[in-house]
């Protein structure tokens with residue numbers, strides 16, 4: 137899906153960040169001056185208009201910053217970078233009598249580095265502007281009047297008014313009005329959503345028609361939108377293993393290169409060849425080959441409603457061969473409903489049973505608990521407050537209500553509390569929630585949940601994309617689990633699991649050599665999400681714990697996005713390899729060959745050398761637009 141970049145932002149007046157004028161900082165102008173000065177003096181010397189000493193001076197001016205950054209990198213990171221390389225190449229040329237060649241070479245390299253640096257910054261800026269921005273002012277309604285307020289001065293709870301054509305400045309919920317909102321900047325979904333009272337809205341999304349009164353819940357850096365931007369910005373710091381590999385290669389390559397150069401010099405005694413060779417042996421693009429790809433891929437995913445927290449996870453996602461799913465809230469729609477109540481004790485009517493169960497479940501965040509409470513409210517039962525309440529992971533709740541001890545949960549909960557189950561309440565695809573009062577089993581509430589729309593197709597496309605194994609892990613009972621898995625065509629199912637059993641199951645799969653992705657909603661699977669090679673959380677209905685524990689978040693809860701994310705990840709991985717092998721490897725091998733054969737000199741080499749830089753850059757940024765099947 138190709139998403140339109142958000143339309144012009146009327147309420148912010150800052151210029152687009154990608155414009156050249158913003159990138160040309162004072163330091164950059166200074167750099168331009170230095171390059172021009174060195175180039176000019178080299179030209180004058182060549183025309184025999186200035187003495188050699190002046191050229192020496194120019195070379196020193198040109199090399200100064202290179203030496204500075206090069207030596208700093210050497211001392212602090214123990215890394216021989218391009219800077220040291222260029223310095224040595226230039227010095228070798230100048231000391232070897234090839235003074236003009238040396239100076240020109242240095243100038244060309246300085247220009248190349250300058251352009252590469254500028255372009256990388258520009259790519260970053262344009263990636264950010266693709267995602268969009270948040271308005272800088274909000275129209276706040278207070279005491280019957282409205283006034284424009286800088287976004288930094290909006291408070292949580294403030295009522296913000298947003299009209300057609302404007303962007304929403306805060307995260308909040310609708311208190312009045314109707315509107316059709318384009319949420320593409322957050323979810324990647326370009327079909328506008330209708331919003332009315334009670335609905336959640338996000339900063340950065342656009343009101344296409346209508347108007348909304350929004351009560352502010354989150355502002356500034358706390359908004360979902362800001363978190364997305366921060367992720368894209370920080371993506372570089374979460375280095376992918378392939379990037380560390382590139383760094384490692386660069387560090388052992390350099391001594392090898394020096395030995396090789398010395399050997400060549402001893403054989404040919406030709407300074408020009410050495411200088412030419414040095415240009416093609418610089419490890420510069422090795423450093424460029426991955427980070428730009430990672431930023432581009434993460435930005436591409438973000439535009440499709442997939443949050444990826446770093447390049448690291450892109451690489452692991454590309455390698456995944458096993459996907460593990462949680463059932464409740466992930467494969468099911470997370471809209472559980474009570475379908476039947478069965479009393480097994482004549483002293484309790486169905487309404488009484490529901491009343492006690494709802495009271496016990498009142499404080500629980502579990503989807504089943506919410507279904508019980510919602511059903512009680514719908515049947516207009518007044519639900520009392522529990523005097524005591526405890527949620528037992530993977531079991532249910534124990535509560536004290538009107539001096540009675542009430543258990544609500546699965547059969548294990550009752551068994552472990554010493555309650556005898558008079559019947560085995562198994563019922564196809566429905567989850568039985570058992571209720572016991574003061575040690576007596578009193579009845580069962582059956583809860584049904586529908587499958588998440590598109591779940592079947594999403595699993596099929598994952599299999600098609602090369603996933604070998606799909607597993608379902610659930611805390612629910614085996615019968616319900618089987619009903620769901622049969623419908624979805626999953627054959628590896630494990631039911632009645634405690635949260636820690638899910639972690640063990642994943643560890644086992646990993647021990648068998650699988651790369652495991654875990655998809656969950658986080659009610660009971662945050663530890664499993666953290667344990668898997670890649671944790672993927674459902675963002676829409678997902679809990680905070682899952683969002684924190686997960687490496688990838690699906691903003692729309694759309695399972696088909698998993699295959700989409702994987703397609704982006706694999707494409708990015710391939711792009712990195714192309715960059716390394718074609719952009720860096722092939723071009724350099726050809727260049728080295730040409731230099732050894734004496735076909736090219738240092739200046740041609742410096743010009744040709746711009747090729748891989750450009751190639752790597754274009755190839756990486758392409759990831760933002762190229763068609764990726766399934767995305």
Ligand SMILES: Nc1ncnc2c1ncn2[C@@H]1O[C@H](COP(=O)(O)OP(=O)(O)OP(=O)(O)O)[C@@H](O)[C@H]1O
Nearest residue numbers: 463464500502505530531532545546610611612660
């Ligand atoms: N608050 C609750 N109210 C009623 N029953 C509960 C509650 N919490 C847990 N249970 C029972 O314990 C079982 C296991 O719960 P758990 O949260 O581990 O898994 P789940 O939500 O059923 O499934 P999944 O692991 O697929 O998310 C549930 O199926 C339910 O029967």
Ligand SMILES: [Zn+2]
Nearest residue numbers: 462464465659
């Ligand atoms: Zn779940």
